[in-house]
Amino acid sequence: MNENGNRIGFAGTGKIGLPICLRLRAAGHTVTILPSPRARGVLADELAAAGCAVARTGAALAARTDILITCLPSSAEVETVLTGETGFFSGLSGRQGILHIDHTSGDPDISRRLAGEWRALGGAFVDAAISGTPDLARSGTLKLLCGGTPELLERMQAISKAYASEVIPAGETGSGHMLRLIGGLMGYGMAMLSSEAFLLCAAAGIAPGRLKAMITGTGADSRTFQAMSAAEIEGPNSAARRKLSLATVAKDLDALTAQARQLGCGIPVAETIAGRVAQAAAQGGAEAAISDLTLCLKAIPADAAQE
Incomplete structure (x- = not known):
């Protein structure tokens, strides 16, 4: 060497x-x-x-x-x-x-x-x-x-x-760290949308594999959606499980929304996602990962989810 x-x-x-x-x-x-x-x-x-x-x-x-x-x-x-x-x-x-x-x-x-x-x-x-x-x-x-x-x-x-x-x-x-926060929002947003879609499937009695079959290959498909689908269909031991902690996701989204306020940039959708992730992180505890997002959201009462 x-x-x-x-x-x-x-x-x-x-x-x-x-x-x-x-x-x-x-x-x-x-x-x-x-x-x-x-x-x-x-x-x-x-x-x-x-x-x-x-x-x-x-x-x-x-x-x-x-x-x-x-x-x-x-x-x-x-x-x-x-x-x-x-x-x-x-x-x-x-x-x-x-x-x-x-x-x-x-x-x-x-x-x-x-x-x-x-x-x-x-x-x-x-x-x-x-x-x-x-x-x-x-x-x-x-x-x-x-x-x-x-x-x-x-x-x-x-x-x-x-x-x-x-x-x-x-x-x-500072722009490198800012770009990472912005890019993270894209992935975290897709994870949240995927989780809420699977919650709706469960409420409507539709198997999660049907949603995966519908979305795969369309404009709504992504690696994040596929990873969230695997966690939903295969369970917590899925090889595609994403281990990033929900606490870290919540921290990143808090930092991003704080930066947006400093810049005078309104991002209400991101703020809603941040609040929902914070609820899921509190529900799941320190060990909860982003692949556990659907399970954590499922455990939150519907009235609390609207707060």
């Missing part, structure tokens, strides 16, 4: 972060990982076997990093990695030129603020939201939705080409 690549610091080795790290190592980059508190400083076996190193604090990570990549659940956790008592910023010691690539499902407002903090420190920030799955990360074919200047995106792609095959420049800082 070529060891003449970049020194990369990485925070967030979850389902997508882990295969990204493996792809970076295979491309010859040095990868030092800041483990989550839950990991207690221990790397996953795959990462250890690939030769990834460990830094115990953000400050220690900064001393060994030229490119920082974060792939965390929220922008709040990114801020903690950067600005905590022993955070990344505290270990910079005046070093400049570091590029921060943020693959987190982030908040556009926080991304813009962090970009300003990086500029003040002589570094740079790109919000590069991920569109894709862990399998696509392993095959190196993720899609990145990016906010930043063309020069920064070119610098990012020298690294991201190891795990992403497509980069969509969305605009200025």
Whole structure:
């Protein structure tokens, strides 16, 4: 393995972060990982076997990093990695030129603020939201939705080409995370429409397979509809089950509607979907995934669904 690549610091080795790290190592980059508190400083076996190193604090990570990549659940956790008592910023010691690539499902407002903090420190920030799955990360074919200047995106792609095959420049800082929220609405909306259609089928005594047969191949068909159909027809153990949590979907929709209000853009349909998803997430609890949406909605009394 070529060891003449970049020194990369990485925070967030979850389902997508882990295969990204493996792809970076295979491309010859040095990868030092800041483990989550839950990991207690221990790397996953795959990462250890690939030769990834460990830094115990953000400050220690900064001393060994030229490119920082974060792939965390929220922008709040990114801020903690950067600005905590022993955070990344505290270990910079005046070093400049570091590029921060943020693959987190982030908040556009926080991304813009962090970009300003990086500029003040002589570094740079790109919000590069991920569109894709862990399998696509392993095959190196993720899609990145990016906010930043063309020069920064070119610098990012020298690294991201190891795990992403497509980069969509969305605009200025924060636009990558905003585009992900907007794109998510399209999928979440189809999931909600599919679930309510199956609820109507059940109420009318129509087998769900009949709806699937009618929609398949038409303009209303989509991968989301097919996944929701599989969960409805085959049950919770369907191989097509989508595991994205309803709590995450609710968080994304809340962030999107907040952004729309700031922009003065009326999106009443999206706000209705957000409210309905929030009800389903509360009904289903922490373990409920988007493929459980129909079951969660079915358990909500009809009068409560109208609130």
